[in-house]
Amino acid sequence: MENKRYGFGVDIGGTTIKMGLFLEDGSLIEKWEIPTDKTNEGSNILDDIAKVIEDKMVEHDIIKENVIGVGMGIPGPVKADGTVNRCVNLGWGVFNAATELENKIGLTVKVGNDANVAALGEMWQGGGKGYEDVVVVTLGTGVGGGIIIGGQMVSGATGAGGEIGHMTMNRDEIENCGCGKSGCLEQYASATGVVRLAKRRLKQNDDPSELRSLKEITSKDVFDFAKQKDEVALQIVDKVADYLGLALANITCVVNPQVIVIGGGVSKAGSILTETVEKHFRENAFHACRTTEFKLAKLGNDAGIYGGMKLVMPV
Known part of the structure; x- marks a missing residue:
């Protein structure tokens, strides 16, 4: 021993x-x-x-x-x-x-x-294995992030490096994020953010949707109904993915990673989320960054x- x-x-x-x-x-x-x-x-x-x-x-x-x-x-x-x-x-x-x-x-x-x-x-043993330049985004109750460049964590001057969830995505947002700002990515791409967007969308008009039959909506419900081709649920998923895809496109302009790894509870939605995020990412990414690969996280908790x-x- x-x-x-x-x-x-x-x-x-x-x-x-x-x-x-x-x-x-x-x-x-x-x-x-x-x-x-x-x-x-x-x-x-x-x-x-x-x-x-x-x-x-x-x-x-x-x-x-x-x-x-x-x-x-x-x-x-x-x-x-x-x-x-x-x-x-x-x-x-x-x-x-x-x-x-x-x-x-x-x-x-x-x-x-x-x-x-x-x-x-x-990066070491999970979805980013085999790469040294990795961005990890974790979609849970909030939105977390981590940036690895050359195999090393990017901490930043005050330790806030990788706080992807608090990038400002909507300057017209009237509700506050938990951080005190408003319009943060976390308000749209987290589990709670998906529910917020769903409730807003359902109030906009009376379009039919299975989501209206639920007393309490969860982010899982939104993705499940989207997989069943519920038109309103599909619109909500597209909105979530649009915010996230744009945020990740902006991040790649700064750190140019080889791969983006998506994890957290919301990522369990699977391909309906990742494929839609990728679509919006490719639409918004700088041409030299469009080849960035996407992977799902593997290590969980x-x-x-x-x-x-x-x-x-x-x-």
């Missing part, structure tokens, strides 16, 4: 912390979750992580000298040096999470924004722990 080397991947979420123990070559040995303790402004979170890692090292008979490090994704802006630039979901202010966890556990720690770290995971492990692996 002594000649083996290990690493830990950690993905901090608002409800649970996902963790994984890996061999140095990236093989996943075990994964587990613990609750996220947000009491006292999240002051217990790093202590909880340190304790669980120490317990796992005892359980697997691993000494510190054989651990290459701990890589961690955090749901907020993170600078390249490990400084968290406020994390509202956890109650964290501005502090260096990497240094603090290193001091608690005595291991090398590297951290990044959770979406960027998940993007690193998808494990992307963050894989990305965490990749963060600490030798280059």
Whole structure:
């Protein structure tokens, strides 16, 4: 056992912390979750992580000298040096999470924004495997993003690199996004955004649609009815894809990736979403970027722990 080397991947979420123990070559040995303790402004979170890692090292008979490090994704802006630039979901202010966890556990720690770290995971072992220039967009309750260039995360000066969901797509929008701005991509391409667009469309006129028979509309309903050729549902899907395709076309002008990887719960709609997004992307993309490939994410909820492990692996 002594000649083996290990690493830990950690993905901090608002409800649970996902963790994984890996061999140095990236093989996943075990994964587990613990609750996220947000009491006292999240002051217990790093202590909880340190304790669980120490317990796992005892359980697997691993000494510190054989651990290459701990890589961690955090749901907020993170600078390249490990400084968290406020994390509202956890109650964290501005502090260096990497240094603090290193001091608690005595291991090398590297951290990044959770979406960027998940993007690193998808590049390494998921939908972006085999590529080094990758944009990952995650369509869930919100819209997350991660940008990998030359195999490295783009964090940006204040840790906001890859915040694709908060690109302004509609300057005439009157409702506010959760970030405080209005007209963000997240207001149109997230699961909640799809529902917003559906409700708006149904109020516009009395066109017949199966969506009208539902008490509560979900984004899945919209895509399911679109697959059944419901004309109103198809129009809503096209609108969502138009916003997303335009946003991705603009992004490719800046970072010119080889591949765009689409993940998150909304991506489970499958080809009706991805093919329509691709169509609008090709219509709007700069000619030298139109060959960008599209792939679906493969790692699901494990992307963050894989990305965490990749963060600490030798280059």
